[in-house]
Amino acid sequence: MRCKVVMACLSVSIAITLVTFGGGMISTNYPALLRIYRQPQSERTQGPNPALGLKWNEITEVERKDAARQTCSPHSQSEHNGFKTGDSIETILGRINSTDPNWTKKVDNCYTYDGKQSPIPERLLEKRQCQKRLPVAIVIGVKKGGTGTLSRFLGLHPVISITREMPFPGKQVNASSITKWIQLMRFSSPFQLTMTESPGFFHSHLTLVFQSFLSSSVKFFVILRDPVDRAISEYLHYVAHSNAPKDRPFDVIYKNVRIQETFEKTILEPGGDIVVSKFTWLGLYIIHIQKLLNLYERDQFMFIDGDAFAKDPYPTMSKVEEFLGLPKFYKRSHFVKSKTKGFFCAQVPERPDFGCMIPSKGRPHPNVSEDVLRKLQDFYRPYNKALRDQLGLNFSWIYKKK
Numbered sequence: 001m002r003c004k005v006v007m008a009c010l011s012v013s014i015a016i017t018l019v020t021f022g023g024g025m026i027s028t029n030y031p032a033l034l035r036i037y038r039q040p041q042s043e044r045t046q047g048p049n050p051a052l053g054l055k056w057n058e059i060t061e062v063e064r065k066d067a068a069r070q071t072c073s074p075h076s077q078s079e080h081n082g083f084k085t086g087d088s089i090e091t092i093l094g095r096i097n098s099t100d101p102n103w104t105k106k107v108d109n110c111y112t113y114d115g116k117q118s119p120i121p122e123r124l125l126e127k128r129q130c131q132k133r134l135p136v137a138i139v140i141g142v143k144k145g146g147t148g149t150l151s152r153f154l155g156l157h158p159v160i161s162i163t164r165e166m167p168f169p170g171k172q173v174n175a176s177s178i179t180k181w182i183q184l185m186r187f188s189s190p191f192q193l194t195m196t197e198s199p200g201f202f203h204s205h206l207t208l209v210f211q212s213f214l215s216s217s218v219k220f221f222v223i224l225r226d227p228v229d230r231a232i233s234e235y236l237h238y239v240a241h242s243n244a245p246k247d248r249p250f251d252v253i254y255k256n257v258r259i260q261e262t263f264e265k266t267i268l269e270p271g272g273d274i275v276v277s278k279f280t281w282l283g284l285y286i287i288h289i290q291k292l293l294n295l296y297e298r299d300q301f302m303f304i305d306g307d308a309f310a311k312d313p314y315p316t317m318s319k320v321e322e323f324l325g326l327p328k329f330y331k332r333s334h335f336v337k338s339k340t341k342g343f344f345c346a347q348v349p350e351r352p353d354f355g356c357m358i359p360s361k362g363r364p365h366p367n368v369s370e371d372v373l374r375k376l377q378d379f380y381r382p383y384n385k386a387l388r389d390q391l392g393l394n395f396s397w398i399y400k401k402k
């Protein structure tokens with residue numbers, strides 16, 4: 001672990017050097033990275049970073065201070081944090097007696113679920129030792145990959161107490177922001193794993209400084225969908241949330257990102273090349289994953305095929321149980337395909353509080369021109385291939401031809 005911390009320090013310094021001083025010495029086979037790092041210094045320090053939706057100076061400031069102070073701190077974890085990371089996954093699961101026919105009720109006893117979920121009265125919360133705790137596992141991405149549905153389905157398992165997408169409080173990871181973060185969590189019993197969903201962590205530079213605050217055995221879920229579809233999905237999300245007119249052409253900036261009335265126009269430069277923008281950058285999955293693997297062990301990650309999950313979530317949910325070592329709970333009958341949208345909804349008798357996802361999940365995608373689809377596929381191919389070659393991921397969409 002110490003070695004990982006040292007590597008983290010090195011990778012943070014290298015990242016800062018590249019971002020701050022021009023990055024001429026970067027050596028990689030990935031063409032898109034070069035285009036970003038070769039952006040003139042004047043543009044980097046002033047305008048927003050098109051790839052991350054952050055200002056360059058925000059990144060360097062946050063990283064420089066936090067990485068130096070936190071990741072490279074010579075103190076031990078407990079001295080440094082000021083609070084304990086809590087019980088490990090193994091310790092929590094060791095308390096469960098899954099041979100008891102009532103195990104699910106005994107484990108999931110901080111909330112009631114009659115139609116909607118509500119915490120039990122305060123007196124009982126205390127008696128049952130229901131508390132807000134630091135997450136032991138996190139759904140960290142990727143945005144528009146299916147993180148919301150995955151989290152919903154995870155939260156149906158009695159052993160998992162998951163807090164749905166909750167922005168991290170503040171731009172700095174420190175004892176005070178982590179304490180605030182814990183307060184945003186759902187209650188969990190001593191038999192439950194506290195989890196959360198933060199799709200931004202996948203690509204956020206803040207993730208680099210999280211390590212010293214989380215348990216060393218923290219687990220991460222990363223759901224990866226065909227990056228071409230992911231880009232279209234995020235574009236539609238931005239259009240829906242911006243105040244762009246619905247009935248005429250537009251060219252607007254929303255959250256530091258330029259969007260126009262068609263995906264094609266938004267994604268291409270006037271010369272016809274792919275713009276390395278927020279929409280395309282996130283789909284370079286291997287780049288973000290390599291950064292995370294400098295900090296955490298490979299076996300701390302479960303990488304999920306987002307396309308396969310959308311088509312049939314049950315096999316994935318069974319694998320999640322194996323990955324975390326949970327007692328078997330999910331059944332095939334818990335997942336039912338909606339006739340209207342074609343996506344799966346939950347049907348768990350003990351959890352009538354949740355059925356299908358909200359309408360904004362699973363938006364119809366527009367027809368995108370063959371030419372643009374082909375350009376995007378060419379753009380992503382080396383990065384997709386690296387997922388297979390470097391991580392052994394065998395996802396359906398890696399081989400897909402449109």
Ligand SMILES: Nc1ncnc2c1ncn2[C@@H]1O[C@H](COP(=O)(O)OS(=O)(=O)O)[C@@H](OP(=O)(O)O)[C@H]1O
Pocket residue numbers: 142143144145146147148149165199232233234237309310343344345357360361362363364
């Ligand atoms: N069961 C079910 N119901 C609805 N939607 C489903 C489901 N399974 C996977 N998906 C896919 O999830 C996509 C949204 O991804 P996220 O939840 O990660 O989006 S977000 O980043 O939290 O906004 C969403 O993307 P779009 O179809 O582009 O809207 C879906 O393809």
